[in-house]
Amino acid sequence: xxxxxxxxxxxxxxxxxxxxxxxxxxxxxxxxxxxxxxxxxxxxxxxxxxxxxxxxxxxxxxxxxxxxxxxxxxxxxxxxxxxxxxxxxxxxxxxxxxxxxxxxxxxxxxxxxxxxxxxxxxxxxxxxxxxxxxxxxxxxxxxxxxxxxxxxxxxxxxxxxxxxxxxxxxxxxxxxxxxxxxxxxxxxxxxxxxxxxxxxxxxxxxxxxxxxxxxxxxxxxxxxxxxxxxxxxxxxxxxxxxxxxxxxxxxxxxxxxxxxxxxxxxxxxxxxxxxxxxxxxxxxxxxxxxxxxxxxxxxx
Numbered sequence: 587x588x589x590x591x592x593x594x595x596x597x598x599x600x601x602x603x604x605x606x607x608x609x610x611x612x613x614x615x616x617x618x619x620x621x622x623x624x625x626x627x628x629x630x631x632x633x634x635x636x637x638x639x640x641x642x643x644x645x646x647x648x649x650x651x652x653x654x655x656x657x658x659x660x661x662x663x664x665x666x667x668x669x670x671x672x673x674x675x676x677x678x679x680x681x682x683x684x685x686x687x688x689x690x691x692x693x694x695x696x697x698x699x700x701x702x703x704x705x706x707x708x709x710x711x712x713x714x715x716x717x718x719x720x721x722x723x724x725x726x727x728x729x730x731x732x733x734x735x736x737x738x739x740x741x742x743x744x745x746x747x748x749x750x751x752x753x754x755x756x757x758x759x760x761x762x763x764x765x766x767x768x769x770x771x772x773x774x775x776x777x778x779x780x781x782x783x784x785x786x787x788x789x790x791x792x793x794x795x796x797x798x799x800x801x802x803x804x805x806x807x808x809x810x811x812x813x814x815x816x817x818x819x820x821x822x823x824x825x826x827x828x829x830x831x832x833x834x835x836x837x838x839x840x841x842x843x844x845x846x847x848x849x850x851x852x853x854x855x856x857x858x859x860x861x862x863x864x865x866x867x868x869x870x871x872x873x874x875x876x877x878x879x880x881x882x883x884x885x886x
Contacts, residue, residue: 625654644675645793734786
């Protein structure tokens, strides 16, 4: 799994930071968290392409988190995309889509809309699920948690051969968790030749929010926490008034959630050099990084 930060600015783009958008690449599939203005250009720079199986999760309907969606859909149409696109977001998403369809036309491929109206799982697939958590912002807003389902344990061919299991269908049944009976009547259990299931990866994305205990609980044990850090500690009161978090508050959520790694994003344009935000966060949670546009990390 690769995470690519396409836009990392807070509210307004800067010369170096675009509006909010984060891409999660899983094999051929692309998952976007938010789609601020300029997302499609950053996707081109990152080599992501526009025809992949794609899901988009919009946190809320502020422009810096959704205004890239019309342009992205138009570019997909121009490139003759046929594959359906899934878009998830808060109430009002359908009205937004209807408005730009009436003004711009298209898109030329199916778009499946899902308005999130309550907390819980909003997508359940064979390989992963995505849950929505109510954020504490100044308008209806969602945080999201992506969690992979457990992966099958490693199969040991040598152990199977040593137990006299012939290669073929019986190996497959053992890998699928079934016990088998050999021709001589002996039983072989799957745990004799297959390791226990492996825990999947877990990523939590805050969107715009004040520090949230609810989100900390949902993000517990995440391999990666992506949290907004719009302001530094000197603007703590303003952060609360505007429905945002400081870098230190994001780090405190990382501690409460017992995550492995924290990446800060949604950095206010008032900080051309956000190094002091990084210092404030690392004083609380050392495994912290501040994302820049096109910053990539691999999780395994």
